[in-house]
Amino acid sequence: MCRQSYTTCTLAAAFAHRHATPTFVHLDHGPRKRECTSCRDTLGAVSALRDLVLLCANNNPAVAIVSQQDGRQLPMFLPGDGPFDYGLLRQGYVVTTLGYQPVAVPDGQPFYSTAVPKAWRVVPSVNPKHILIDCYRGRSKQNGEANTITLLDQYGNVLRTCESTAGNIVGELTSGELVAERGFFTWDGRRAPTKRNTARAGEIIAVVAGRYLLTAANSYAKKLVLIDTQTDARVTVQRTTETGLYSPVYNIDASCAAFASGDDGVLIVDARSTSRPATVLCHGLGFTCYNVLWLHDGSLLAIGNVQAAVIDLSSGGQRPIQLPKHCHPVLDVTDRLSIDTIAASILPARNKPLAAKEFATLQTQQRERLHAAATQADILPTQLLRHVSPGIRLRTVPSPKTPALGQSCFGGRPAMPEGTRWPIKDGVPYTFFAQLRCDELRAAVPQQRAQ
Amino acid sequence: MIFIAIEPDGMHPRFDADSVWATYVGAKTVKRIPFPRQLDEQLRLPCVPVSIEPVWTLPDCGDATALLRNGKINQAQLNALHGAFALPAPQHQLFGYKFSEQGFAVHNDQELLLQLDSDGLLDVMFGDGGRLHVFKPKGMPLRPSLAKLTVELDCG
Numbered sequence: 194m195c196r197q198s199y200t201t202c203t204l205a206a207a208f209a210h211r212h213a214t215p216t217f218v219h220l221d222h223g224p225r226k227r228e229c230t231s232c233r234d235t236l237g238a239v240s241a242l243r244d245l246v247l248l249c250a251n252n253n254p255a256v257a258i259v260s261q262q263d264g265r266q267l268p269m270f271l272p273g274d275g276p277f278d279y280g281l282l283r284q285g286y287v288v289t290t291l292g293y294q295p296v297a298v299p300d301g302q303p304f305y306s307t308a309v310p311k312a313w314r315v316v317p318s319v320n321p322k323h324i325l326i327d328c329y330r331g332r333s334k335q336n337g338e339a340n341t342i343t344l345l346d347q348y349g350n351v352l353r354t355c356e357s358t359a360g361n362i363v364g365e366l367t368s369g370e371l372v373a374e375r376g377f378f379t380w381d382g383r384r385a386p387t388k389r390n391t392a393r394a395g396e397i398i399a400v401v402a403g404r405y406l407l408t409a410a411n412s413y414a415k416k417l418v419l420i421d422t423q424t425d426a427r428v429t430v431q432r433t434t435e436t437g438l439y440s441p442v443y444n445i446d447a448s449c450a451a452f453a454s455g456d457d458g459v460l461i462v463d464a465r466s467t468s469r470p471a472t473v474l475c476h477g478l479g480f481t482c483y484n485v486l487w488l489h490d491g492s493l494l495a496i497g498n499v500q501a502a503v504i505d506l507s508s509g510g511q512r513p514i515q516l517p518k519h520c521h522p523v524l525d526v527t528d529r530l531s532i533d534t535i536a537a538s539i540l541p542a543r544n545k546p547l548a549a550k551e552f553a554t555l556q557t558q559q560r561e562r563l564h565a566a567a568t569q570a571d572i573l574p575t576q577l578l579r580h581v582s583p584g585i586r587l588r589t590v591p592s593p594k595t596p597a598l599g600q601s602c603f604g605g606r607p608a609m610p611e612g613t614r615w616p617i618k619d620g621v622p623y624t625f626f627a628q629l630r631c632d633e634l635r636a637a638v639p640q641q642r643a644q
Numbered sequence: 645m646i647f648i649a650i651e652p653d654g655m656h657p658r659f660d661a662d663s664v665w666a667t668y669v670g671a672k673t674v675k676r677i678p679f680p681r682q683l684d685e686q687l688r689l690p691c692v693p694v695s696i697e698p699v700w701t702l703p704d705c706g707d708a709t710a711l712l713r714n715g716k717i718n719q720a721q722l723n724a725l726h727g728a729f730a731l732p733a734p735q736h737q738l739f740g741y742k743f744s745e746q747g748f749a750v751h752n753d754q755e756l757l758l759q760l761d762s763d764g765l766l767d768v769m770f771g772d773g774g775r776l777h778v779f780k781p782k783g784m785p786l787r788p789s790l791a792k793l794t795v796e797l798d799c800g
Contacts, residue, residue, distance in 0.1 A: 254764075270764045304732055538732065542693035552698060559700040566728035570721045577702065577725075580711055584740020584756075586699035586731070589692045589765045596693045599645070599671050603736070604766050605691025607647055608674040615680045616649050616665040622683040623649035623665050626760065629738075630645055630671060633696040638739065 245488065246532050247522040248289060250277045254591075255291050257520075258303075260532045264517040267535050268591045271296045272308040280524035282445045282487060284321040286347045287524050293329040297347040300529040304538070309349040317447040318344055319365045319403040323352065327362045342371060355382040364400025364447070366422060372400045399441040402448040402464035405471045412438045419462060419473050430473045432457050436481075444487045449506075451493055453482045459495045459504065476504055478511065489527040496522065542590040544600050546636035585637045587629070601630045645671045648758065650776065663795040664758075664778050692765045694736070701740030702729060706749045734761035735775070742777050744798040754779040757786075757793060771799030 244262035248269065251257035255277040256269040275292020286299045293311040312326035313334075328341040339356040346352060360374030370377045370385050374396045377385035395414065399407040406420045417430040417438075432438075436455025441462075443450050452460040458478040464471035480497040488494055493504040494514065502511050516522065547555070563581065567574040589603055596602040607625045616623040651663040679688050703711055705726065711717055717725075735743050737759040742750065750756065758778040762769045770776050775798045780786075 272764075542695040543697075544693070547697070555698050559698065562729065563700055563702075566725055569728040570724035572717055572721050572725060576716055577711075580702055581700045582702075582740045584699050584701045585738040586695075586697045587736035587738065588695040588697060589734060589736065589763055590695050591765055592693050594693075595691050598676065599674055601694050601696055603692045603694050603763070604689030606676045606679060607649075608645075609647065609677050610669050610673050611675055611677075613669070613677060615677070615683075617680075618651055620682070622680045622687075623651060624683070624687045624689065625647070625649045625679075626689065627648040627694070627736075628645055629648070629694070629696065631668070634646070634738065637696045637698050 244527070245494075245525060246527045246530060247486075247520065248277075248280060248287070248524040248526050248530075250521040250523055256289060258526070258530060258532050258535055259517055259520050259522070261514075261517065265532060265536070266517065266520070267532060267539060269303065269535065270591070271298070271306055277523055279315065279440065280486075281315055281317060281324065281443065282524065283317065283324060283347065284445055287526060287529060288315055288324060289524065290315055295324070295326060297324075297349070298526075298530070299347060301531075303530050303535055307347065307349050309345050310343065310351075313340075314361055316362055316364050316400075317443050319367050319447070321446045322346060325362055325365060325371070340373070353380050355380050357382065359384060360396070363397050365403060366400065367403035368422075372397055372406065374398075398438070399450045399452075399462060400447070401443075401450050401462045401471060402446075405462060405464050407441075407450070407462055407473075409438065414438075417460075417473070419471065421470065426470065428473065430460075430475070432460070432475065439484070442485050442487060444491070449487075451485045451487070453485045453495070455483070456481050458482050459485050459493060461493070461506070463506065476509075476511070478502055484522070486522055486525055488525045489529075494522065494525065539591055542588075542592060542596070542601075543633070544597065546630075546633045548636075552636065583638060585634060587627070599630070601628065601633055603627045645669055645674070650760075664793055666793070689766050689768060692763075699731070699737065699740065701737070701743075702726075703741050704743050706744055706746070707741060734763040734765075735759060736761050736763070742798075743775065744777070745774065746798050748796070748798070750779065753782050754794065755782050771797055774799040 244260060247259045247261060249257045249259045251268065254268045254270050255273065255275065256271050257266045258269050259266045271289055271291060273291025273294030273296060277289060277291050279290040281288040286297045289296050289298060293313065295309050295312050295315045296306045297309060298306045310326065311329040313329050314327040316325050318325050324345050326343050326345060328343055337358070339358050340361065342355055342357055342362050343351055344353040357371065357373055357378045359376040359378050363372045363374060365371055370379055379385050395408045395410040395418070397406050397408050401407065404422055406422060408418045408420065413435045415432045415435055417432065418427055419430060420427045432454065434456045436457065438460065439453040441450040441452055448465045450462045454460040454475065457475055459476045459482055461474040461476060462471060463474060478495055480500045482495045482497055484496040486494050488503065492506060495502050495504055501514050501516050503514050504511050563577060564574045567577055595605065598608050603626060607628055645668070647667050647669065649665045708722055711722060712719065739756060742756045742759050756777060757780040760776040762773045777796045777798060779794045779796070
């Protein structure tokens with residue numbers, strides 16, 4: 194083991210705790226001047242990640258799905274109006290929050306998302322299938338106004354709800370009490386007695402494993418306190434800088450929380466083991482960390498302005514990783530959402546009439562679609578064929594390019610003969626909706642229709 | 645080219661004949677014309693390319709009498725069929741059968757000309773994620789005029 198313990202690359206011992214109380218270990222990789230065999234081995238132990246599929250903050254639409262392997266970036270059209278700056282991993286789904294709009298996106302079904310009620314804040318419940326939200330009422334909160342806390346499942350079903358004046362919701366304890374920034378309350382809305390050790394420890398900023406509370410005077414505080422609500426044991430954490438501590442990012446079962454901690458790297462509260470107490474770990478990165486997210490294999494992705502690194506919590510090792518350009522990851526959805534499924538739904542727009550061969554192929558696809566549906570419904574396809582009516586699908590296609598003049602399109606400024614007057618009714622202009630090329634329409638439908 | 649514009653009453657058009665404006669122009673002599681000043685910013689839809697493809701449609705629950713008539717298909721099978729045959733939204737469409745959440749029936753002497761769906765790309769919502777249906781009298785040729793169209797809103 195390298196002897197340059199807390200300043201260069203102490204790695205492997207971080208999680209070998211034998212203490213009875215929570216432990217704080219400060220790791221700092223810093224600029225490495227000397228290599229040692231042990232450290233190289235530990236770095237080599239950072240799991241070889243498969244290709245990541247990430248949900249990233251994007252511009253119009255707000256969410257992009259990105260393949261780390263080939264750099265593909267595709268738009269994800271999720272409900273909500275605003276930036277994508279928070280995500281949550283849950284069992285069977287992920288939650289994206291666009292502005293005030295949380296959306297549950299089920300694993301494997303990117304097109305069946307559910308917009309749950311709007312929220313100021315979304316936090317994990319003790320049950321990994323549920324979320325807690327602080328309901329947004331469409332306006333700013335007034336001083337002293339109660340918060341409406343609601344427990345939801347992935348379909349947006351309201352399971353429980355209550356009002357609280359204890360500040361913003363932070364999480365839930367396994368004992369059933371809810372945790373807000375300034376104290377505890379129960380589902381019947383009553384303030385619960387303050388735990389002995391949380392008094393004067395500051396505001397609660399994270400609840401981990403339904404048991405541990407991380408408290409701080411404010412988000413810039415150097416001093417943090419981790420409290421075990423079951424044993425009242427506490428451990429003090431001293432950060433080296435006063436850089437802002439960003440919101441906690443939880444793993445799937447909220448047994449581990451990570452914070453981007455600026456120049457301090459990543460702050461990790463780890464309570465995954467039930468046989469030993471939680472640990473707080475400050476993992477120095479050698480760059481300023483602005484964002485952190487959990488990866489599918491349990492490792493962490495720490496992101497700075499230019500650099501990014503994967504941190505393996507089991508070994509404490511760290512490995513730089515190259516992210517695609519303009520990629521601002523918020524959630525890892527590897528094994529949850531397939532970028533190929535989304536790519537298949539975003540077929541490019543045709544800007545010329547269908548050729549006969551292409552038309553025949555599409556007709557065959559429609560016939561297969563009818564047969565598949567009939568089989569699923571236990572109906573003979575021949576019973577349906579005579580009821581089929583051919584139509585023309587006008588499939589809008591996401592594209593960064595404005596369609597060329599005279600191309601079929603929806604919206605935008607219409608291309609019309611010079612001098613054309615905009616249609617007006619009662620002094621109000623109509624909304625231009627579509628311009629469609631007749632030759633493309635004719636090519637897409639059996640002849641007798643487009644006359 | 646065919647141009648389609650709709651009456652801009654907050655995407656809740658009234659059900660009269662001039663709720664939808666449609667016209668033909670030659671495609672060769674066109675240029676982009678500016679939005680009129682009076683047109684609200686929110687009603688200036690973003691420009692989105694559209695791909696024109698053939699599609700097969702079946703009567704939806706409002707027009708499924710013919711499917712159920714001979715008794716070979718029951719309601720449960722029909723529901724399963726509609727679920728399996730549905731295309732991903734948005735379902736903008738010309739001709740064929742309409743798709744309606746509310747399941748209203750089309751008048752006997754009318755047929756679907758155009759179905760416009762709520763569309764996130766266009767930032768357009770009809771009712772609560774519904775559709776706008778434009779019908780024409782059965783058998784009416786599309787040329788030379790697109791008059792006598794009627795409009796219905798399926799609120800979703």
